[in-house]
Amino acid sequence: MKSMKIVWAFLLVLLMAFPCHAALKTIGKSDKLTFDPTNFPPQMKSDWQIMKVKCVKCHTMERTVVSITTGVAPISGQPFDRGATRAYGVKMMRKPDSNMNKQEVKACVDLMNWMLEESAKQ
Amino acid sequence: MPGMRKMTLVMAILLLCGGYVGTAYAIPAFSRQHKVECTTCHTIYPELNEYGEAFLKNSYVYTHTKLQVEKPAAPVILGGGGDPALLEKLKAQAPESAASKVAGPAATKNEGLWLAAIPEQLPLSVTATLNASYNKNAPNNGEYDLSTRAVALQAGGNFREKFGFFAKYTLYSEGVYNPTVGNALASNANVPKNNGSELNELFLTWRQPMDLPVNLKFGRFRPKLSLWKSSNKIAVASFATHSYTVGKSPFTIDSPQDGVELNAVVAKRLFMAAGVVDRNGQKNKEGYGHLSYKIGGADFLGNEPMIDLDSDSIWDYLSIMIATYGYSGRNANIVAGVGQNYNDYYRLGVDLEILYQKLRLRASGVKGRDNNPDFSTIKGYINSLAVSAEAEYMFDTNIIAAMRYEYLFDQTYTGERHVYSPYLAYSPLQNIRLVLEYRYEDYVTPTITDNKIANVGLSFSF
Numbered sequence: 001m002k003s004m005k006i007v008w009a010f011l012l013v014l015l016m017a018f019p020c021h022a023a024l025k026t027i028g029k030s031d032k033l034t035f036d037p038t039n040f041p042p043q044m045k046s047d048w049q050i051m052k053v054k055c056v057k058c059h060t061m062e063r064t065v066v067s068i069t070t071g072v073a074p075i076s077g078q079p080f081d082r083g084a085t086r087a088y089g090v091k092m093m094r095k096p097d098s099n100m101n102k103q104e105v106k107a108c109v110d111l112m113n114w115m116l117e118e119s120a121k122q
Numbered sequence: 123m124p125g126m127r128k129m130t131l132v133m134a135i136l137l138l139c140g141g142y143v144g145t146a147y148a149i150p151a152f153s154r155q156h157k158v159e160c161t162t163c164h165t166i167y168p169e170l171n172e173y174g175e176a177f178l179k180n181s182y183v184y185t186h187t188k189l190q191v192e193k194p195a196a197p198v199i200l201g202g203g204g205d206p207a208l209l210e211k212l213k214a215q216a217p218e219s220a221a222s223k224v225a226g227p228a229a230t231k232n233e234g235l236w237l238a239a240i241p242e243q244l245p246l247s248v249t250a251t252l253n254a255s256y257n258k259n260a261p262n263n264g265e266y267d268l269s270t271r272a273v274a275l276q277a278g279g280n281f282r283e284k285f286g287f288f289a290k291y292t293l294y295s296e297g298v299y300n301p302t303v304g305n306a307l308a309s310n311a312n313v314p315k316n317n318g319s320e321l322n323e324l325f326l327t328w329r330q331p332m333d334l335p336v337n338l339k340f341g342r343f344r345p346k347l348s349l350w351k352s353s354n355k356i357a358v359a360s361f362a363t364h365s366y367t368v369g370k371s372p373f374t375i376d377s378p379q380d381g382v383e384l385n386a387v388v389a390k391r392l393f394m395a396a397g398v399v400d401r402n403g404q405k406n407k408e409g410y411g412h413l414s415y416k417i418g419g420a421d422f423l424g425n426e427p428m429i430d431l432d433s434d435s436i437w438d439y440l441s442i443m444i445a446t447y448g449y450s451g452r453n454a455n456i457v458a459g460v461g462q463n464y465n466d467y468y469r470l471g472v473d474l475e476i477l478y479q480k481l482r483l484r485a486s487g488v489k490g491r492d493n494n495p496d497f498s499t500i501k502g503y504i505n506s507l508a509v510s511a512e513a514e515y516m517f518d519t520n521i522i523a524a525m526r527y528e529y530l531f532d533q534t535y536t537g538e539r540h541v542y543s544p545y546l547a548y549s550p551l552q553n554i555r556l557v558l559e560y561r562y563e564d565y566v567t568p569t570i571t572d573n574k575i576a577n578v579g580l581s582f583s584f
Contacts, residue, residue, distance in 0.1 A: 058161070075158055076184060090426045094419070094439060096165075096480040097519040102438070106431040 181286025358579035369495025403461035414445035455497035
């Protein structure tokens with residue numbers, strides 16, 4: 001029993017050692033780089049289903065990943081924060097060929113804002 | 123969709139990819155410099171979207187304030203000899219260079235070049251235009267005309283965001299084929315000769331010199347009059363309001379001129395420009411002015427409109443631009459370098475553009491008066507009027523259909539006509555534009571034969 005307690009204690013310590021910001025992970029490289037939604041909360045997983053389809057119509061997900069994880073938009077060099085997510089969302093909604101409605105844009109903006117928070121924890 | 127495209131403006135590059143048939147303001151050099159796609163600034167090149175317009179208005183500079191992402195101050199660590207990990211830490215703590223601070227993403231660029239204000243890449247582009255036309259009523263058995271219209275070399279960009287520059291050099295344009303002037307080989311070569319190379323535009327814009335709220339543009343350029351440059355279109359033919367002439371006077375509102383212009387974006391949504399033009403052979407200077415205002419949509423600096431994502435409004439997608447302009451000039455028949463038989467003229471114009479999602483409407487009207495457009499010893503004035511209206515619809519990113527109506531009038535009554543012109547544009551790749559256009563020119567004077575012309579236009583830029 002004592003040894004079992006030690007094992008359990010050891011396992012508990014191991015669990016505690018895991019980072020609490022594991023929700024935001026990426027997979028792939030270069031233009032295949034994208035987010036791993038495995039650990040997303042349910043609502044964010046739902047939003048991700050929209051984002052992964054809409055965003056890549058015009059650009060790779062790599063741009064989004066870089067913006068979120070670095071806090072800097074890769075092309076313009078501008079800070080990528082909550083204000084930027086909204087501005088980009090609006091811009092994409094207004095692009096004639098984006099085929100994004102307001103609800104879809106809102107979902108993407110909410111998801112990006114959540115991602116920024118998660119990224120900041122890392 | 124995040125951030126990537128922002129540059130739109132910017133980069134305009136924005137603008138990009140395109141060369142313009144008349145003037146190219148969006149060229150692939152911008153795409154190369156800013157690493158963005160042509161559609162950042164164009165619908166189908168060379169037609170600009172609102173971000174391309176903003177990039178152009180701001181002298182090829184991305185106008186958003188570049189905020190610095192401050193690094194948290196780290197305690198200074200001494201030492202580090204031979205320890206790669208410690209060396210990386212020291213590098214991370216190193217103060218940013220002036221170049222990286224000001225240039226933001228330029229931190230990874232060559233600091234020496236940045237300090238010298240030299241673009242890392244030579245900002246050159248080439249645009250070629252190939253047109254074919256069919257006109258049943260063309261003279262001299264010329265129903266079919268297949269010819270290379272133009273090859274142009276373009277350069278554009280900015281020097282550390284303090285100066286914008288642009289140049290267009292026409293390497294080749296089709297020579298005149300006119301059998302009526304004689305049967306000499308030179309006049310009737312099977313392959314038309316080159317008109318000769320021409321420096322179409324070359325100008326530099328000093329952005330807000332000495333912190334003044336205006337930009338100073340000087341060189342050879344197209345005066346800012348209409349909302350759109352003659353090249354800012356998808357069709358083969360230019361808007362009549364941009365291209366019509368009166369008598370023998372070569373003046374059009376989009377002709378390149380030697381001049382100086384002051385322009386400025388005021389309160390983000392008002393654009394003002396005024397300039398002076400110098401013409402050879404005369405002392406008199408010519409002057410012009412332009413005012414335009416935008417309601418809805420991104421402003422002239424490329425900032426997105428405030429949109430409530432929780433409720434709908436017609437202004438979510440609607441933008442309206444209005445402009446008015448005027449030009450007062452004088453030209454003449456030049457003999458031995460001196461102007462004779464002057465023609466004093468003016469043009470007053472009004473433009474309107476309405477954009478709603480995939481639909482774009484443009485309307486333009488120009489009224490003019492020339493007091494001696496034939497440069498005669500006995501002056502005779504001619505009033506003129508040109509009206510253009512166009513509706514275009516974007517079916518997809520690379521397919522646009524449009525219908526254009528134009529009306530031209532001058533007091534000679536020989537050129538009065540209505541023009542109906544539907545066209546379809548397709549862009550298989552962003553730097554290639556294919557246009558199928560039909561023009562029906564209905565002359566009011568019954569004795570003048572109407573023209574029915576089919577044009578196929580192909581242009582590419584790299």
